[in-house]
Amino acid sequence: MDGQYPQSLPPLSSKNGKRPHWLMTGGQPEEDDVLDLGQIFAVLRRRSLLIAGVATVVTSLALVKAVTNPTYKSTFQILTRPVTAESQVVTSLPQSLNANVNRDANNVERGFDDTRMKLLTSSRILQPIVDRLKDQYPELTYEKLAAGISIKPVPNTEIVEIIYEDSKPEKVKAILDELSKSYLAYSLDERLADVRQGTNFIDSQLPQLQKQVETGQQRLQQFRQEYNLFDPESQGRELSEQMTAFRRQRLENEVALNQVRSGFSDLQTQLSQKPDGVAATTALSQNTRYQKLLEQLQTVDTQIAAESSLFVDGSPNVKVLQDQRSNLLPLINNEAQRVQDEVASQIRDLSARNQALVGTEGQLNQRMRQLSVIAREYTRIQRELQIATDNLNQFLGKREALRIDAGQRQTPWQLVAAPGEPGQSRFKTTLALGAVLGLLLGAAIALLVDKLNNIFYSPDEIKAATRLPMLGVIPTNQELDEMDRLNALPDAGGVFQRASQFMGFKPRKFGAVPFLEAFRSLYTNIRLLHSDTPVRSLVVSSPTPQDGKSTVALYLAQVASAMGQRVLLVDAELRRPQLHNRLGLVNTKGLSDLIGSNLDYKQAIQQSPQDENLYILTAGQVSRDPVSLLSSVKMQQLMEQFKSAFDLVIYDTPPLIGFADANLVAAKTDGLLFVTRLGKTDRDAQKQALEGLRISPTVILGTVANDSKQPVGNLQMAYYYDTVQTQQAIGGAPTLR
Numbered sequence: 001m002d003g004q005y006p007q008s009l010p011p012l013s014s015k016n017g018k019r020p021h022w023l024m025t026g027g028q029p030e031e032d033d034v035l036d037l038g039q040i041f042a043v044l045r046r047r048s049l050l051i052a053g054v055a056t057v058v059t060s061l062a063l064v065k066a067v068t069n070p071t072y073k074s075t076f077q078i079l080t081r082p083v084t085a086e087s088q089v090v091t092s093l094p095q096s097l098n099a100n101v102n103r104d105a106n107n108v109e110r111g112f113d114d115t116r117m118k119l120l121t122s123s124r125i126l127q128p129i130v131d132r133l134k135d136q137y138p139e140l141t142y143e144k145l146a147a148g149i150s151i152k153p154v155p156n157t158e159i160v161e162i163i164y165e166d167s168k169p170e171k172v173k174a175i176l177d178e179l180s181k182s183y184l185a186y187s188l189d190e191r192l193a194d195v196r197q198g199t200n201f202i203d204s205q206l207p208q209l210q211k212q213v214e215t216g217q218q219r220l221q222q223f224r225q226e227y228n229l230f231d232p233e234s235q236g237r238e239l240s241e242q243m244t245a246f247r248r249q250r251l252e253n254e255v256a257l258n259q260v261r262s263g264f265s266d267l268q269t270q271l272s273q274k275p276d277g278v279a280a281t282t283a284l285s286q287n288t289r290y291q292k293l294l295e296q297l298q299t300v301d302t303q304i305a306a307e308s309s310l311f312v313d314g315s316p317n318v319k320v321l322q323d324q325r326s327n328l329l330p331l332i333n334n335e336a337q338r339v340q341d342e343v344a345s346q347i348r349d350l351s352a353r354n355q356a357l358v359g360t361e362g363q364l365n366q367r368m369r370q371l372s373v374i375a376r377e378y379t380r381i382q383r384e385l386q387i388a389t390d391n392l393n394q395f396l397g398k399r400e401a402l403r404i405d406a407g408q409r410q411t412p413w414q415l416v417a418a419p420g421e422p423g424q425s426r427f428k429t430t431l432a433l434g435a436v437l438g439l440l441l442g443a444a445i446a447l448l449v450d451k452l453n454n455i456f457y458s459p460d461e462i463k464a465a466t467r468l469p470m471l472g473v474i475p476t477n478q479e480l481d482e483m484d485r486l487n488a489l490p491d492a493g494g495v496f497q498r499a500s501q502f503m504g505f506k507p508r509k510f511g512a513v514p515f516l517e518a519f520r521s522l523y524t525n526i527r528l529l530h531s532d533t534p535v536r537s538l539v540v541s542s543p544t545p546q547d548g549k550s551t552v553a554l555y556l557a558q559v560a561s562a563m564g565q566r567v568l569l570v571d572a573e574l575r576r577p578q579l580h581n582r583l584g585l586v587n588t589k590g591l592s593d594l595i596g597s598n599l600d601y602k603q604a605i606q607q608s609p610q611d612e613n614l615y616i617l618t619a620g621q622v623s624r625d626p627v628s629l630l631s632s633v634k635m636q637q638l639m640e641q642f643k644s645a646f647d648l649v650i651y652d653t654p655p656l657i658g659f660a661d662a663n664l665v666a667a668k669t670d671g672l673l674f675v676t677r678l679g680k681t682d683r684d685a686q687k688q689a690l691e692g693l694r695i696s697p698t699v700i701l702g703t704v705a706n707d708s709k710q711p712v713g714n715l716q717m718a719y720y721y722d723t724v725q726t727q728q729a730i731g732g733a734p735t736l737r
Contacts (some may be wrong), residue, residue: 031099041446042458047446054445056439063433064413072422073165074172074493076180078185080116080158103366116154120162121146125186129178129453139169145175159416169422187413195402202399209392211623216385217336221380239371254654257350271336284725290335293328300325350461361555401405454683459705462676465683466690471523471673471702474552476709477515519559526673535670537639537649538701539572541662544655544682546671548706549675550578553652556673561614565647570617572651572665574626577619579652583608590620595629601638615646626654630664639668656689663696671701678707 044051119125126145133140150163166172227537267284284290303478304321375671456462463470526535533731542552550573557569571579572592580587594617601617610612622627642649653662666672670692674687693700 005145009147023267024056032656038488042240042461043447044443047442047449050446050449051439051442054442058441059283059431059434062431062437071165071167072172073388074164074176074420074422075161075417076176076415076419077154077417078161078180078183079416080160090376096463117151120151120183120186121149125182127339127550129175129182132178136174148175149179171617172422175697177599180415180419184413184415190435202395202402206392206399208394209388209395211299212388213385213392216381216388219381220385222676224441225372228597234614236368236371236375239364239368243361245356246361246364250361253350253354253357257347257354260343260346260350264340264347267340267343269337271340284336284339287335290339293332293335297325297328298335314732390444393502399459400537408496456676456678456683456705458678458683458685459708462678462686462703462705466674466676466703467684468524468674468700469702471525471704473705473708473710474518474522474548476707490553502604515555519552519555520563523556523559523563526701535653535701536647536667537643538700539651539653539662539666539669539672541653541656541666542677542681543657543670543685547675547677547681549654549655550582550652552673552675552704552706554582557614557616557648557650558608558611560648560650561608561611564613566613566615566645568642568646568649569618570649571619572630572641572653572661573631574619574623575659576730577622580618580622583616585618587614587618587620590618591621592626592629594620595632595634601641626658627664630661634695636663636668639665651704657685663692663698666698667696671699673701674703675706676703678709679709680707 107222123142126149127142130140130142130145148166152161152163153159154161162176162183164172164176166175166181300321304318304325307315307318309319314546456465459470460472526538529535540549540556544548553569557567561567564628569579571577572591573579574592577587577590578584580590585606589599591604593599594601594604604620605615605617608616639649649669651665653665656662662672674693676689690700
């Protein structure tokens with residue numbers, strides 16, 4: 001037919017066939033039986049209808065149960081434990097401190113302990129109610145009444161809510177009325193019992209407290225008389241002041257003594273150096289008589305000096321003056337000696353005073369130490385007396401308060417909310433529990449069903465199971481579904497082929513734009529696997545039939561040719577060929593004919609009617625032994641020729657499980673593209689196929705997730721899909737967005 005491969009094709013440059021170094025040779029899937037949160041949420045989304053159905057059924061059953069077997073309930077609230085005289089006594093008495101400390105913190109906060117809750121449902125309170133209502137409700141017993149009562153303290157308050165449920169509303173109302181009266185009467189009895197108990201306790205403790213006070217007073221009186229003191233604290237202050245005064249006097253006396261001793265030493269030194277008694281010391285300078293004698297001596301010496309200048313030494317005037325001077329010297333010496341004796345006497349007086357002050361200070365220190373011991377004992381006796389007195393006063397005051405409170409008949413508990421009209425109970429709760437149980441049961445059934453189906457639903461599941469690169473995700477296409485149904489009809493291929501030839505049918509190139517973009521991304525990822533040694537030939541296969549491998553091979557070839565590559569699409573499906581039907585081509589000459597004859601491959605290759613760079617080699621006549629054909633030397637030679645003549649060669653082969661065709665062809669190519677169809681491919685089948693590839697020399701380029709039903713999430717991309725230019729470019733409006 002028209003469109004065969006041209007007779008002369010420019011050969012492509014030869015390149016080495018080195019495989020990408022990071023690609024896995026054979027898959028090594030790891031089965032992970034534990035679902036992560038992402039997988040669980042995906043399962044719940046897929047099985048939302050099943051979950052909704054199960055939840056609806058369970059909720060309906062709960063509704064039927066709530067309607068057919070109704071129960072009624074009503075409540076009333078009581079304010080408990082108000083502040084009364086007896087409660088103040090219990091909380092303020094010193095002997096109750098330990099009980100308050102050991103009380104449960106939770107019970108204190110909520111204001112109602114578990115013990116009292118059990119008392120309210122005891123036979124002591126409930127049995128009289130049963131007896132009063134026995135004639136009206138013979139089936140009522142203490143056990144049934146106690147089982148129907150619920151007591152719930154309101155958090156952080158002193159309020160208690162009493163709830164009763166039964167199938168008869170009038171019975172609920174009657175029982176709650178009796179309960180409210182019985183509880184108020186119980187509170188009054190309990191209050192009076194507490195008053196009596198508190199009064200008896202105080203009366204039993206008063207004699208002992210009075211004896212403690214009297215004993216303390218006697219000890220204090222004896223202590224004062226023994227040590228002759230009234231207040232150790234005031235006496236201590238007086239002793240401290242005396243010690244301070246004596247210490248100051250001692251220091252002043254020591255300073256004066258040191259000064260006198262220093263002056264006496266100077267006086268002795270100068271008198272010894274000047275025998276004539278003429279000395280200049282502080283003690284002599286302060287003596288008036290000594291200074292007068294010294295002035296007279298100085299006057300005589302002056303006169304002698306004046307007379308000596310006029311007369312000779314033996315003259316009567318000079319001699320008289322010398323006699324006067326001789327008479328003055330003994331007087332001066334005597335006066336100096338007298339001053340010296342006075343200073344020595346002063347030293348003796350100051351020394352004696354200093355010794356007296358030191359002795360007195362020591363006595364005061366000793367008294368102060370004795371007083372500190374006495375004061376400590378005095379304080380202890382006085383503190384014990386004060387405690388005993390305070391306890392006695394508290395007990396006396398509480399006894400008077402209890403006596404006043406005992407004369408009153410006021411009920412300590414108050415009815416905050418009276419029993420209301422009974423209403424149907426547990427209706428909403430039953431529906432809510434049914435809905436929750438239904439959702440949980442539906443989710444469990446959904447997970448179980450999803451696990452039993454054992455198929456893939458998302459690209460992430462495929463990637464996690466295969467541990468292979470995810471090269472592309474192909475969205476679903478309604479046009480392909482229609483084509484699959486047409487090909488499934490009897491003799492669909494022949495009918496489709498003859499109709500296309502007669503009517504001049506030309507298939508659309510790509511269908512929906514997201515479908516086209518997915519294949520462009522797939523081809524781009526394949527080209528980027530290894531930039532130095534690009535993929536020149538590859539096999540497209542899948543674990544089982546109907547996984548979409550032929551569709552992936554066809555549209556991948558179209559995308560590659562549209563991007564400027566010379567592409568040869570080879571239908572190596574020699575058992576059940578399909579590509580010629582999809583493309584509307586004749587299948588008179590194909591791959592099986594080239595292998596079994598000396599026919600030139602250029603005569604069998606057909607050019608695509610829409611893509612000038614796309615060439616197709618159909619399968620040819622169906623062979624009874626395709627394995628021998630694909631493993632032949634002629635097949636290897638043809639593959640080398642294809643690889644030299646085209647930029648990219650794509651082989652569509654049979655499924656991997658049960659057939660060796662794909663492995664035989666893939667061993668001579670750059671790798672295999674592993675196609676998995678979401679919602680269809682079985683996990684065990686995929687695992688088996690990957691195990692088979694693992695023991696073969698086949699290089700797995702990566703995986704392709706086919707027929708993904710996830711919508712396009714990019715709003716900008718969706719905008720471009722809606723443009724008129726895009727619709728014109730693909731020959732019509734896209735079927736999917």
